[in-house]
Amino acid sequence: MPELPEVETVRRGLDKWVSGRRIATVEVLHPRAIRRHLPGAVHFADVLAGRLVGAVQRRGKYLWLPLDDEDALVGHLGMSGQLLMQPVEAPAEIHLRVRFSFDDDGPELRFVDQRTFGGLAVSSGGAVLPAELTHIALDPVDPSFSDDAFVEHLRRRRTDVKRALLDQTLISGVGNIYADEALWRAKLHGARQTDQLSRPVVRRLLGHVRDVLNEAIGQGGTSFDALYVNVNGESGYFDRSLNAYGREGEPCGRCGSPIRREAFMNRSSYSCPRCQPRPRIPAARTPR
């Protein structure tokens, strides 16, 4: 499940392996992988052939390869997407969706994606910031991220704090895993209402979000299975550091209470029943 640390790990690998190289040919093996590229697969391949790749960029869970002539190749890994560097002669992966060769005949770039939630698209004139990403908020690792603006914005919302953390237009890069980890560190239940949290509490929570993301980046991300890997096909090992996510029934690292799992937004939330008590009024929705 690639979130910011996993995408950043991929970005670093891509930057090392494809920046400065010129794309030769592009082969689209599954149309769904380029569904966001409205002109279609033939145009996608044609417009990328011969383009020089610049320094690889990232915002939240999106990454993009700036191209000469100010366009950009935008990518999102979705649930199971991988961007892999492979020797040209390596056999095709089962879920290989798009393949890029380079004019130096070196290793090729492959987009592999089992569940096809991810995708690639060419953004016209999007080298600095692709138009497809303008609605995505800065991520907390970005030097331009404003902590003050985030605190005010979140407190003006009327929703659960976990929903807010997952809202990419409010803060980007946080997914289910790191939301649960940050909430555990902040000793907050995800169902707490955003408009009832004090500024210091929100600020502290943001600090934990940033810490957990940075620590995970330092360890090459989290991986529970082979679905998430870096460009060399290796898994990160931050999962050894997880305190809440996926640990149902295991003792809380602070108080020893068994970690609980609750349904939330058609997925799972993990938390400590003692450190993170459920709010007394789960969803008191008073008309304004």
Added chain:
DNA sequence: CCTCATTCCTGCGGGC
């Protein structure tokens, strides 16, 4: 402008 539910997709594992 919000807020929220729905939808996309496939492999895996549990239950019967």
Added chain:
DNA sequence: TGCCCGCAGGAATGAG
């Protein structure tokens, strides 16, 4: 042995 179902879940989309 094999089938069915639920689960994993990021983000676009549209309704209200």
